[in-house]
Amino acid sequence: MKEYKNEAEFLKDYNPEQFDRLSLTTDIIIFSVSSEEVENYRKTDKKSMSVLLVKRNNYPFKDKWCLPGGFVEIDENLEDAPARILKNETNLENIYLEQLYTFGNVKRDPRMRVISTAYMALIDKNRLEGKLSTEASWFDVVLYEEENNIVDIVLNNGQEQISLKIEKVLRDQTTDRYSFHALKNDSLAFDHDSVILAGLERLKNKIEYTDIVFNMMPEYFTLGELQQVYEVILNKKLLDPAFRRIIEPKVEKTDKIKKGEGHRPSVLFKYKSK
């Protein structure tokens, strides 16, 4: 091996081709909340989680749905890639983005070796009416947790329904790390079923000890609406007094009021940052 006097000299000689090189992509799971109107005028809208999927019109996985994503460019910081793609896809900037996990199984892309760092984004989708790229569509997400660590996920965009069944296998007795194995997946490309489940779980965990929900809320909201969002993410009903107790320090009462809903009006709150 040649001896170098200093680092600069070493770098001048360095040949980056000597090691295997592979492609790195990023996939983004964009979460938002959707409201479905309900026949009874007195009742409030039914909320659910939704994720943005894109229909592939090329091989591989032609005609299947996948998460928005793309290649990480050689001169771009890793975390800038999802921000760029999100801007392309939704025309939104300064979106909440958080690194989820890096998926790197050898066979996850049939073309070649591709490793993908998944990110999770949270938005209020009312901010982008009409700004979506054509191939994208919002899917409502319903998750059923069966007994033996089997999870059913149903995605529905009004026309199409995608059903996934995923087994969670504990990797280690001492912790909470699971690997996911698809038992059923007809319509989602790559390993994006795992990415979606990882995202749902991250969101569910983090809503308990951070303020990230507020990235999915409009500026003004009622505590009832906020509670509904918690309930749909946590997949369980919450008791009103308890909810108001824990949320109280995070929100600020405004003098605005939401009325005309067929029942008692509600005070509008906004997020109180620390």
Added chain:
Amino acid sequence: MKEYKNEAEFLKDYNPEQFDRLSLTTDIIIFSVSSEEVENYRKTDKKSMSVLLVKRNNYPFKDKWCLPGGFVEIDENLEDAPARILKNETNLENIYLEQLYTFGNVKRDPRMRVISTAYMALIDKNRLEGKLSTEASWFDVVLYEEENNIVDIVLNNGQEQISLKIEKVLRDQTTDRYSFHALKNDSLAFDHDSVILAGLERLKNKIEYTDIVFNMMPEYFTLGELQQVYEVILNKKLLDPAFRRIIEPKVEKTDKIKKGEGHRPSVLFKYKSK
């Protein structure tokens, strides 16, 4: 664009060189606990966290310390790379490994664009006396948290001392995600200062709601020893009754006893998996 009849045909034609390719490495932060004997024969050993570092004998960062790591091979699953490297470095298999974070700043490696997925490993270092590769050394870790999100980390292997000062910058008001900026780092290569801090924080969080500590413990241990490990990871004293309360469901009393310590003997426990 050429039209393909099916996916197999598309793949036959596919040219992987059309997108930028980059190198992917993995770095492993291996945590263990070390005990330092104390002059007073009655007192128990002083425990501290330790991490394994390797001295670089090549450019870049020649003569600096870094985390064990290496390139992810093209035909190897991402998570198999740290396991392989750990086996090389310590001759241990079936070690607790958990993906930490993927670091991908453009300039993190002066040679070329390299993205690195960091893993955290937990071991009981008494299992490997004498098995270390020559360039590796255990450094005790002491962490001081200053006020304004500035963290001092001191690493010491008995001969050398490495001092780091890192600023944690909150990326988003709504959550707990920080980016790390080195204010001082004389002796650690790459961005491994950030990896170490990320690892320390992950460990600190996860010890509260998982059983991962037991990966760092010998088969039999006293509750006092276990409590010391908690205290050194959490960086604070715990009250005995409270500690015993929370640890009780996780451990199993054995009929073994540790005596000869200059004070009352202690029952040895072992991990009770669920």
Added chain:
DNA sequence: CTAATAGTGTCTATTAGACAGTATGTT
């Protein structure tokens, strides 16, 4: 006996869960 850790009992403070009730708009 003494120093040191091992181990326990119990009181108190804080937080979470549950329920029942009152309030107030729309139709």
Added chain:
DNA sequence: AACATACTGTCTAATAGACACTATTAG
């Protein structure tokens, strides 16, 4: 008036924090 949600008071259960005490060894 009836319905639906808004909002609050309060009791209870569970958990966390604190302190004081007893126990047991090596030297």
